[in-house]
Amino acid sequence: MFDRKAYYLKNRAKILKQKAASRERNRDSAIEKKRVYNQEHREERAVYSREYRRLGRAKYRASYEALSAKSKVQNALKTGKLNREPCGECGKLEVEAHHDDYAHPLAIIWLCHICHMKLHRESGSYDKINAPKIHLRSLRDGLQKKFIKAPTWDAS
Numbered sequence: 001m002f003d004r005k006a007y008y009l010k011n012r013a014k015i016l017k018q019k020a021a022s023r024e025r026n027r028d029s030a031i032e033k034k035r036v037y038n039q040e041h042r043e044e045r046a047v048y049s050r051e052y053r054r055l056g057r058a059k060y061r062a063s064y065e066a067l068s069a070k071s072k073v074q075n076a077l078k079t080g081k082l083n084r085e086p087c088g089e090c091g092k093l094e095v096e097a098h099h100d101d102y103a104h105p106l107a108i109i110w111l112c113h114i115c116h117m118k119l120h121r122e123s124g125s126y127d128k129i130n131a132p133k134i135h136l137r138s139l140r141d142g143l144q145k146k147f148i149k150a151p152t153w154d155a156s
Contacts, residue, residue, distance in 0.1 A: 065102040065103075066099075066102055068102070068105065069099050069102040069105035070097070072105040072106060073097045073105060073106065073108060076106055081106075082106060082108075084110060085110045086110065087110060087111050087112040087115055088109050088110055088111055088115075089111060089112070089115040089118075090112060090114075090115055092112040092115075094112060094113075095110040095111060095112055096110070096111055096112070096113055096116050097109075097110065098110075098111050098116055098119065
């Protein structure tokens, strides 16, 4: 049986050189294809871009609160206003700060990494910063409802 990975690793430099040469040979036709596609799908791409930016702003706002709270904890630790304590669940000394509410950045619970992830799994907030995720597949499905043809991309 032919092992693609072994072949690639053995001939990597040769393959990359061939790909670069192919890109250079077909550069003008690729640019033309992109230009034509962009003209034909202008409206769908505009809707997708607006939706992507809207979701991105929401994600940024949510992550800003989390990062701001984390920064305030780090500063309080450096200045001595806050001291690390053992894990509130198991007593380990290597701990992380857990925020129940980012609006109160210094109201934290000290947990080891295992207990911290366990708490997030149990509460259903497993995301690191609890920010809304942009799911391309659902965005594509929403576009298909608005238009006959939606832009295609691989969301997996």
